[in-house]
Amino acid sequence: MTPTWGVIHEDGSEFPGETHPSWLALKTGQEIRNVTAGIFNPKKNAYVWVNINAIPEFRAEEDKPYQVFVTMHDITDRKHAEDTLRRPDERIRESLDRLIEGCQIVGFDWRFLYLNDSAARQGRRPKEDFLGLTMMEVLPGIEDSDMFARLKQCMEERTMQHMENEFTYFDGQKSWFELSIQPVQEGIFILSIDITERKRAEQQIFNHRTQLKSLASELVVAEERERNRIAMHLHDDVCQNLAYSKMKLQIVHAASDDQSRLDDITEVIDTLTRMMHNVQTLTFELSSPVLTELGLEAAVSHWLTEQIEQKHGMATVFVDDGLAIPLEEDIRALLFRSVRELLANVVKHSQAKRVEVSIS
Numbered sequence: 001m002t003p004t005w006g007v008i009h010e011d012g013s014e015f016p017g018e019t020h021p022s023w024l025a026l027k028t029g030q031e032i033r034n035v036t037a038g039i040f041n042p043k044k045n046a047y048v049w050v051n052i053n054a055i056p057e058f059r060a061e062e063d064k065p066y067q068v069f070v071t072m073h074d075i076t077d078r079k080h081a082e083d084t085l086r087r088p089d090e091r092i093r094e095s096l097d098r099l100i101e102g103c104q105i106v107g108f109d110w111r112f113l114y115l116n117d118s119a120a121r122q123g124r125r126p127k128e129d130f131l132g133l134t135m136m137e138v139l140p141g142i143e144d145s146d147m148f149a150r151l152k153q154c155m156e157e158r159t160m161q162h163m164e165n166e167f168t169y170f171d172g173q174k175s176w177f178e179l180s181i182q183p184v185q186e187g188i189f190i191l192s193i194d195i196t197e198r199k200r201a202e203q204q205i206f207n208h209r210t211q212l213k214s215l216a217s218e219l220v221v222a223e224e225r226e227r228n229r230i231a232m233h234l235h236d237d238v239c240q241n242l243a244y245s246k247m248k249l250q251i252v253h254a255a256s257d258d259q260s261r262l263d264d265i266t267e268v269i270d271t272l273t274r275m276m277h278n279v280q281t282l283t284f285e286l287s288s289p290v291l292t293e294l295g296l297e298a299a300v301s302h303w304l305t306e307q308i309e310q311k312h313g314m315a316t317v318f319v320d321d322g323l324a325i326p327l328e329e330d331i332r333a334l335l336f337r338s339v340r341e342l343l344a345n346v347v348k349h350s351q352a353k354r355v356e357v358s359i360s
Helices: 021-028 076-085 092-097 117-123 146-157 196-255 259-286 289-294 296-312 329-350
Strands: 032-041 046-057 067-074 102-107 112-115 161-168 174-184 187-194 315-320 354-359
Touching: 021 032, 021 046, 021 067, 032 161, 046 076, 046 196, 067 196, 076 092, 076 174, 076 187, 102 117, 112 117, 117 187, 146 161, 146 174, 146 187, 174 196, 196 259, 196 329, 289 296, 289 329, 296 315, 296 329, 296 354, 329 354
Parallel strands: 315 354
Antiparallel strands: 032 046, 046 067, 102 112, 102 187, 161 174, 174 187
């Protein structure tokens, strides 16, 4: 952004770049919603006011977002309307009538005193069905809704309120609205913006993200099954054949008197011993046999001892409440893999001297 395009808060103070919703969402991993900012347009010599929402997006199995979905809605007209309401002006309603956002004024007795055409279109009813009637008469049951609680809070405490509300019409159809509620002399002023399309887009993103997570989980499960199959093959076939070959050579070694042959046989036996150890290590790294035979708790405890304490010299503590946890084989494999990867990160990055794992 060039220096001529200044950004300010609603109170006129400077809007630093590091406080922008997109940056905060990317940094914290939290959704940042309904932030208002004024962007100075030098060509118009005026501020354009926008409402900003920032939603972080995550890759499967990652805790930090890799990008942010940002929506910016032009609310300049709304800001002008709100500013107009703060000034006693004979042209207030004329200005409100021209807005594309819905505008309503509700009296202290909860009667509709004013609606513009946009509010009537949002309500899908003519103005005559609202004006002069109370909200409870027009919308039976509204007094039990969260929206009415916010309206009542504004009416009684004279404090501004801002919310997103899903409205259900009489025919069962639904729409989402962003509501800005503020106290005025007559009662309360409600400005409503239809955000149904934005909500649908956000839901599509959420569904897509959920689908990706599901596919990623299925991929991990398939990978764990394949790792287990390979590990079983190494253990049941390769290791057994190596052990059998070693045993046969040891028999030949015991029966031989030729020293030169004995040396050669001893060398081969040593090689087979190393191969068996390497295959056993590979088998364990692919899929822990302890996990299959004794369960998650035993596998984690064994991994802590064998791979963390003995191999890396880090003190380990394993805490188990002793209660059996019924887990499906796939879930058990996923949990063990997650613990194993976390412990690997501890070894690589934490510089810790002690690690504790608790399962309960």
